[in-house]
Amino acid sequence: MKAELLAQHIKQLGIEVLTGVPDSTLKEFCDYINSEQTGLVHYTVPNEGSAVGIAAGTYLSTGKPACIYMQNSGIGNTVNPVTSIANAEVYSIPIFFIVGYRGAPGTKDEPQHKFMGRITEKIFDCLEIEYEVIDKNTSETELNGVFGKIKNALENKKQFALIIKKDTFDKRVNADYSNGSELNREHVISELIKKTDSSDLIVSTTGKISREVYEQSDLVLNNHKQCFLTVGGMGHASMIAFGIAKKSPSKRVICMDGDGAALMHLGNMAFIGKQNTQNLIHICLNNEAHESVGGMPTAAPDFKYAQAAKVCGYPSVFEIKTASEFSSLIEKFKNLKGLTFIEIKVANTSRDDLVRPKETALENAVGFMDCVFKA
Numbered sequence: 480m481k482a483e484l485l486a487q488h489i490k491q492l493g494i495e496v497l498t499g500v501p502d503s504t505l506k507e508f509c510d511y512i513n514s515e516q517t518g519l520v521h522y523t524v525p526n527e528g529s530a531v532g533i534a535a536g537t538y539l540s541t542g543k544p545a546c547i548y549m550q551n552s553g554i555g556n557t558v559n560p561v562t563s564i565a566n567a568e569v570y571s572i573p574i575f576f577i578v579g580y581r582g583a584p585g586t587k588d589e590p591q592h593k594f595m596g597r598i599t600e601k602i603f604d605c606l607e608i609e610y611e612v613i614d615k616n617t618s619e620t621e622l623n624g625v626f627g628k629i630k631n632a633l634e635n636k637k638q639f640a641l642i643i644k645k646d647t648f649d650k651r652v653n654a655d656y657s658n659g660s661e662l663n664r665e666h667v668i669s670e671l672i673k674k675t676d677s678s679d680l681i682v683s684t685t686g687k688i689s690r691e692v693y694e695q696s697d698l699v700l701n702n703h704k705q706c707f708l709t710v711g712g713m714g715h716a717s718m719i720a721f722g723i724a725k726k727s728p729s730k731r732v733i734c735m736d737g738d739g740a741a742l743m744h745l746g747n748m749a750f751i752g753k754q755n756t757q758n759l760i761h762i763c764l765n766n767e768a769h770e771s772v773g774g775m776p777t778a779a780p781d782f783k784y785a786q787a788a789k790v791c792g793y794p795s796v797f798e799i800k801t802a803s804e805f806s807s808l809i810e811k812f813k814n815l816k817g818l819t820f821i822e823i824k825v826a827n828t829s830r831d832d833l834v835r836p837k838e839t840a841l842e843n844a845v846g847f848m849d850c851v852f853k854a
């Protein structure tokens with residue numbers, strides 16, 4: 480299916496507002512809505528729950544439903560506003576969901592997608608939201624039939640989910656999301672790892688940052704036992720790092736966060752800043768984008784994470800934009816003490832041949848715990 484065709488169908492439903500969090504399964508559609516004039520008002524939001532809020536506000540002020548796009552891992556973020564605001568027993572807000580189907584049963588995918596893939600359709604059953612699954616073999620006639628059902632659901636003030644499998648969209652020329660930063664994220668991660676001690680612990684965020692941490696750790700330290708890879712649960716790495724830091728006061732805990740992930744649960748920074756944990760270094764690798772799923776911009780690409788950290792109460796804050804600023808940070812990195820926040824502007828790119836963890840997520844956790852328990 481062409482991304483344009485989906486946008487046309489959306490408009491034919493009388494929808495004017497499109498909002499969501501990007502997903503790799505929906506990459507071509509996300510590229511299209513980010514780089515072309517679609518005739519739809521488009522908002523990328525910090526998390527999928529926020530999109531439900533916009534959909535409710537749109538409907539309350541226009542009587543027209545909005546469309547929300549997301550990866551199925553984002554369903555969890557929508558469950559509270561869907562059940563407590565949009566549901567027919569509350570305000571009965573019609574919403575059209577477009578959901579990228581990671582971990583679809585019968586397909587091979589990463590560990591963090593397996594269970595969610597298995598229960599995606601069951602969750603919609605449970606939420607009493609009608610849905611249809613489409614893939615690359617869905618014909619135009621079948622798609623027209625599906626959109627008939629969607630129209631009917633929305634007219635009855637109900638939600639409807641169109642679940643889209645991998646490779647459904649026709650390929651299109653990649654959108655250009657480059658940001659001009661001179662620092663390469665993988666290089667930054669590698670240099671930081673070189674300056675860690677054997678007692679330091681690293682907690683990395685969801686997406687390619689974790690894959691780079693894994694690979695660079697193996698290259699630099701010959702193992703990755705010091706690293707906990709938060710492969711799923713986008714936005715929660717900083718709180719995992721906080722939990723570890725509080726219970727491991729003799730070790731430095733270094734959180735390698737993404738800007739999209741930090742933004743998704745920005746309240747975490749307010750909490751961590753207030754706690755003033757002495758052994759936590761929170762690093763935000765800011766490429767202004769969701770690089771791991773295709774490089775689409777975040778909800779607030781120009782958000783000032785370092786300034787926000789100061790306001791949140793982090794006592795020590797660094798903002799790194801250039802290679803020379805990064806070199807001077809690297810010189811002092813080993814001796815950094817006290818709760819610290821470091822925002823590093825990095826390019827919006829990664830290597831195509833990044834490795835993926837060879838062991839299971841559970842094996843990663845067990846190896847990491849061995850390392851934590853080591854005196």
Ligand SMILES: Cc1ncc(C[n+]2csc(CCOP(=O)(O)OP(=O)(O)O)c2C)c(N)n1
Pocket residue numbers: 500501502550552553554556684685686687688711712713736737738739740741766768769770771772777
């Ligand atoms: C709740 C949730 N929504 C969406 C995703 C899909 N997803 C995985 S990584 C990622 C982008 C993360 O962006 P950022 O933290 O800025 O890191 P980057 O990829 O740019 O390194 C997204 C949207 C997800 N895993 N979980």
